[in-house]
Amino acid sequence: MALSVAVEMVVAMTDLTSAIAGYWDAAARAFDDEPDHGLRAEHTRAAWDRLLRAWAPSDPADVLDVGCGTGSLSVLLAAAGHRVTGVDLAPQMIEQARAKMAAAGLAGRFLIGDAAVPPTGGERFDMLLCRHLVWTLPGPHAALREWVARLRPHGRLVMVEGRWSESGPPYAVEGETLPWSGGICAADLVSAVRTLVTDLRVEPLSDDSDLWGGPVSDERYALVARI
Structure with missing residues (x-):
């Protein structure tokens, strides 16, 4: 019975991952x-470039x-002189990212894989960035632990997240839900991350309309921490 349940759980998770991809x-x-x-508008691109340079x-x-x-953010980081590895579950996203980096005349590496468990082996990084990602993950708490483990001592974790005005996942598998569907407020993300990091701070971003292409009414922020 236990084996049957375990197999059903693996199949369900595989189905959900396929649905997300x-x-x-x-x-x-x-x-x-x-x-x-x-980031096609100059003022929007400049606003993100300013933030990334402050965080990196x-x-x-x-x-x-x-x-x-x-x-788009990978290109800005590469333009600032960093060695960037991008990971995404969707092959079409990665294809566009590679083309965008090449068109900019910059070097970068893009890998198809689960962002929650990046396919980078034993590599360690000085900074891990995610933007508007955790709400899409079936197991966000496990992903947080995985990401922290990928950082070098004194490495930086930068999470641009929010609590969206709309709720509900854009994809679903029967019987499965996304724990942080609709996003997560800053206070709850701080609680989830606090024991994994040091020097944690939250930067509100909702009022900077340049970042979003116009005013927004929902909660948007960056959580910046060190390991």
């Missing part, structure tokens, strides 16, 4: 139409961008 693959073509995804080490560093999407 399929959703974001289908969304990849129009993904950059969102101002904060494509001043010297060239190894940066892991989990759930990198089409690679």
Whole structure:
């Protein structure tokens, strides 16, 4: 009986992972139409560049961008001189990220894989970045532990997250839910991360309309911490 239950759980998780990958693959073509995804407007791109330079080490560093999407933030980090590895579950996202990095004349590595368990082996990084990712994860607490383990001593964890005005996952498998569907408020994410990190701070981002291409009414913030 126990073996049967375990097999059913593995199958359900595989189905959910496939559903997530399929959703974001289908969304990849129009993904950059969102101002904060494509960063096509100069003022939006400049706003994100300013934040990333403030969060990242001043010297060239190894940066892991989990759930990198089409690679817009990865490109900014590479342009600032960092060695960037991007990971995303959706092959179409990774294809666009590689093309975007090449078009910018920059070097970067993009891997297809589960952002919750990045396929980077025993590599360690100076900074791990994720943006608007944890709400999509079936096991966000396990992902947080995994990410911290990928950082070098004194490494930086930077999470750009929020609690969205809408709720509910865009994909579902019968009987499965996403624990942080609809996003997570800053206080709850701090509680989830606090025991894993030091020097934790939260930077509110909702009021900076340049980041989002216009005003937003929901909670958006960055959690920045050291290991």
